[in-house]
Amino acid sequence: MSKILPAGTPAPDFTLHVTPDQTLSLQELRGRPVVLAFYPADWSPVCGDQMALYNEVLPEFHRFNAELLGISVDGVWCHAAFARDRNLHFPLLADFEPKGAVAKLYGAFRDGEGFSERALFVVDKNGTITWSYVSPVGVNPGADGILEALEKLPK
Amino acid sequence: MAKLKVPVGPADHAQGPADAPVTLVEYGDYECPHCGHAYPIVKALQKRFGKQLRFVFRNFPLRQMHPNAEAAAETAEFAATRDKFWEMHDLIYENQQDLSDELLSDLAKRLKLDAKGLARALESGDLAERVQKDFSGGVRSGVNGTPTFFINGHRHDADFELETLERAISDALL
Numbered sequence: 001m002s003k004i005l006p007a008g009t010p011a012p013d014f015t016l017h018v019t020p021d022q023t024l025s026l027q028e029l030r031g032r033p034v035v036l037a038f039y040p041a042d043w044s045p046v047c048g049d050q051m052a053l054y055n056e057v058l059p060e061f062h063r064f065n066a067e068l069l070g071i072s073v074d075g076v077w078c079h080a081a082f083a084r085d086r087n088l089h090f091p092l093l094a095d096f097e098p099k100g101a102v103a104k105l106y107g108a109f110r111d112g113e114g115f116s117e118r119a120l121f122v123v124d125k126n127g128t129i130t131w132s133y134v135s136p137v138g139v140n141p142g143a144d145g146i147l148e149a150l151e152k153l154p155k
Numbered sequence: 156m157a158k159l160k161v162p163v164g165p166a167d168h169a170q171g172p173a174d175a176p177v178t179l180v181e182y183g184d185y186e187c188p189h190c191g192h193a194y195p196i197v198k199a200l201q202k203r204f205g206k207q208l209r210f211v212f213r214n215f216p217l218r219q220m221h222p223n224a225e226a227a228a229e230t231a232e233f234a235a236t237r238d239k240f241w242e243m244h245d246l247i248y249e250n251q252q253d254l255s256d257e258l259l260s261d262l263a264k265r266l267k268l269d270a271k272g273l274a275r276a277l278e279s280g281d282l283a284e285r286v287q288k289d290f291s292g293g294v295r296s297g298v299n300g301t302p303t304f305f306i307n308g309h310r311h312d313a314d315f316e317l318e319t320l321e322r323a324i325s326d327a328l329l
Contacts, residue, residue: 049300055219057294087219139312142157142299 004107004119004134011036011123012105016093020076024069024091026123033066033153034123035146038108038116040137042074042082042092050118050140055088057143064150066122069093073100073115108134122149157297157310163211168240170201171209177327179208179320180305182215182293185227185247186254187301189315194248196317204324212244214289215301223254229282230259233273239266 005011011034015025026034039050051070054061061068070092074082079092095102100116103109108119118141122131131149135141163169163178181197183190201210214232216224227247234243246262247254263270276282293303297310304311304320307327313319 052217052220053299056217056290060291060294089219140299142297143294144157144160144297147295 004117004132005121005129006132007130009129011121011127011129012102013127014102014105016071016095016102017076018091018093019080024093026127029067030127031125033064033125033150035061035066035068035150036071036106036119036121036123037068038071038095038103038106038119038121040110040113040115040118041072042078049086051082051088051092052086053140054143055086055090057147058089060143060147061150064153066150071095071102071116073103110137120146122146122153124153157299159305159308159310160296161292162308163209167211167213168235168244169209169211170241172206173209175207175209177204177208177324178211178307179324180211180213182213182289182296182298182301182303182305184214184216184221184224184301185231185251186221186224187217188251189300190302191248191251193302193315194245196315196320199317200320200324203321204328207328208324213293214286215293215298215303216286216290217301223256223259225283225286226256226259226277227254228286229277230263230273232282232285233276234263234266234268237266237268239268242266243268 011026013026015023018024037054054068068090073095075096076094079094083092100109103116108117110117118135118137120133120141121129124130133141133145159180197210201208214228216228218225231240231243234240243266250258260270263273302315304315306323311323
């Protein structure tokens with residue numbers, strides 16, 4: 001498994017496409033907590049897939065005023081179709097060109113395979129990583145760790 | 156490994172003795188086909204382990220994915236207020252492929268429950284809080300999809316086919 005950026009590290013800034021004509025920078029979200037959820041790919045074939053779970057848990061993230069960003073190497077059109085199909089209510093960022101560059105910045109890229117780990121980061125309102133976790137690629141990490149990390153942030 | 160954060164208590168729907176050596180908790184969604192697949196498997200486990208097993212069902216409706224899941228969960232909770240939780244739980248899973256508001260109302264009638272009372276309860280959202288409580292507790296415990304099983308408080312991360320669960324429960328009995 002990759003060595004992901006640990007707690008205490010400043011979260012590297014990035015700008016990625018969120019739709020074909022819109023980009024989002026981590027910097028723009030300064031002032032509120034951000035949850036970065038790197039995942040291998042859209043369209044995983046299971047019902048309880050990770051992004052679908054987070055979509056259901058979104059109101060709990062919002063109680064902490066946190067913004068959730070899903071990130072994979074899939075392109076914007078793929079993300080758009082996936083988000084529509086699964087009725088997702090949070091942004092999916094395309095770490096597509098150069099492929100996996102942001103995942104690499106966070107130490108969450110699987111070299112031989114060309115996609116990212118299931119890696120989670122909680123970034124506080126000042127842009128510092130306060131919690132990070134990497135799950136075996138086959139295991140959906142759930143949302144409990146994220147919520148615990150959000151709870152520990154100073155109010 | 157993820158652990159059950161909300162201990163099994165009197166508010167839970169449970170089958171089997173409270174002092175059974177193994178407690179199996181399922182977080183399930185009535186519209187989820189994988190939970191439908193698990194339904195007869197749990198029945199077989201209960202038959203196989205008898206009084207050694209207590210089974211608890213908690214709600215985990217994936218509402219964005221399954222439009223009928225919340226109403227189904229609330230219908231089972233409505234039945235629970237009339238001591239018919241398990242009858243309704245079973246009927247919903249046995250008719251899962253036809254899940255709709257009409258079906259839930261028909262099932263209520265079949266169990267001689269007040270269908271109008273059910274409609275009022277669904278409308279008012281009175282049972283939503285109970286369902287949400289199960290859901291939030293599940294999220295905190297690391298439920299990562301449906302169904303998620305916990306065996307004596309530990310999340311079962313392997314598949315939920317009969318042989319696998321049988322082995323996991325046998326191991327917990329040792």
